Amino acid sequence: MKNLIATIVCFLLLLPAISMAQQEVCLHSDAGSITPAGVMGSHTHHKGSWMFSYQFMQMHMQGNLSGADVIESGYILDHYMMAPQSMDMQMHMLGAMNAISDKLTLMGMLPYLRNQMQMVDRMGMTSAMHSSQLGDISLSALYSLRKTHQSSLQLNVGLGFPTGSIDESASIQHGHMHHEMEMCLPYLMQTGSGTLSLLPALTYMGVKKTFSYGLQASGKLPLGDNKRDYRPGTQLTLNSWAGFQQNKWLGYSLRLEAMEGLKLRGQNAELDPMMSPAADAMNSGGRKLSTYLGAALKIPKGSLKGNRLALEYGIPLYQQVNGIQMQDRGSLIASWQYSF
Numbered sequence: 381m382k383n384l385i386a387t388i389v390c391f392l393l394l395l396p397a398i399s400m401a402q403q404e405v406c407l408h409s410d411a412g413s414i415t416p417a418g419v420m421g422s423h424t425h426h427k428g429s430w431m432f433s434y435q436f437m438q439m440h441m442q443g444n445l446s447g448a449d450v451i452e453s454g455y456i457l458d459h460y461m462m463a464p465q466s467m468d469m470q471m472h473m474l475g476a477m478n479a480i481s482d483k484l485t486l487m488g489m490l491p492y493l494r495n496q497m498q499m500v501d502r503m504g505m506t507s508a509m510h511s512s513q514l515g516d517i518s519l520s521a522l523y524s525l526r527k528t529h530q531s532s533l534q535l536n537v538g539l540g541f542p543t544g545s546i547d548e549s550a551s552i553q554h555g556h557m558h559h560e561m562e563m564c565l566p567y568l569m570q571t572g573s574g575t576l577s578l579l580p581a582l583t584y585m586g587v588k589k590t591f592s593y594g595l596q597a598s599g600k601l602p603l604g605d606n607k608r609d610y611r612p613g614t615q616l617t618l619n620s621w622a623g624f625q626q627n628k629w630l631g632y633s634l635r636l637e638a639m640e641g642l643k644l645r646g647q648n649a650e651l652d653p654m655m656s657p658a659a660d661a662m663n664s665g666g667r668k669l670s671t672y673l674g675a676a677l678k679i680p681k682g683s684l685k686g687n688r689l690a691l692e693y694g695i696p697l698y699q700q701v702n703g704i705q706m707q708d709r710g711s712l713i714a715s716w717q718y719s720f
């Protein structure tokens with residue numbers, strides 16, 4: 381609740397800026413530049429044009445939830461050997477878009493992930509795990525079903541390829557035996573899904589003078605079991621946002637994101653589910669409602685024309701997990717785009 385109030389206060393502070401000079405937006409020329417940093421594949425391009433992008437995403441998790449309730453490490457250590465304390469997930473993603481025609485744009489994305497998790501055991505000893513690897517590369521076809529100056533409706537069909545790792549491991553000191561042992565890292569620490577995924581999305585955008593709004597439903601549906609005998613849970617995301625273009629350079633956005641994750645199916649036999657909640661396949665999936673505040677700077681003229689920088693910061697308003705999982709404390713998203 382405190383988070384929600386803070387967000388509303390921040391947005392109200394932006395209002396004075398809104399009363400100054402304003403810039404009307406048009407979906408034919410601005411479609412790519414009025415979407416918040418964290419929304420992907422929202423627009424198509426004009427035939428023959430390109431867009432290159434880099435996106436940085438950082439999510440911080442701290443503490444644990446059982447369902448929607450905050451729980452202490454002691455409770456977890458009654459059931460598991462270790463309790464996660466905090467986790468940071470970073471993603472660097474390169475993207476390219478090319479319009480084959482005015483209706484059809486192709487998009488490719490190449491993510492690189494870095495994960496870090498801190499844990500504590502029953503003796504109070506802390507330890508950390510790291511992983512950094514390529515993620516799942518994706519290729520999508522973005523098809524414009526309808527596009528006018530005021531509104532657009534677009535269908536995406538994409539495939540995620542299992543280029544990410546599901547073999548990340550770490551050597552740990554095993555008990556008092558003083559020997560090192562190679563151990564598979566928990567599901568969340570892996571950088572890939574290990575299987576092909578279907579990536580559908582439907583996006584509606586509208587503009588009215590200086591205001592824009594959008595709605596996007598998207599999913600990531602893993603299509604098979606991977607070689608470690610599990611299948612990551614299907615993820616469904618619903619995004620809605622409102623944007624305001626103050627002038628040719630500057631725009632703001634407020635976004636609401638609802639996510640539903642299904643349970644992971646199967647289990648990795650190399651992982652001991654008693655080790656920690658993160659290694660237990662039962663503790664996967666859940667739902668989350670988050671809000672993001674964003675700003676974007678677009679360079680409309682000169683030698684840097686076509687460049688755009690966008691920033692978004694978001695916090696969960698509500699999070700409910702299946703079983704025991706870590707609590708999301710906030711995400712920062714920064715992106716750079718260049719189109720020509």
Ligand SMILES: [Cu+2]
Nearest residue numbers: 412425431477
């Ligand atoms: Cu684009």
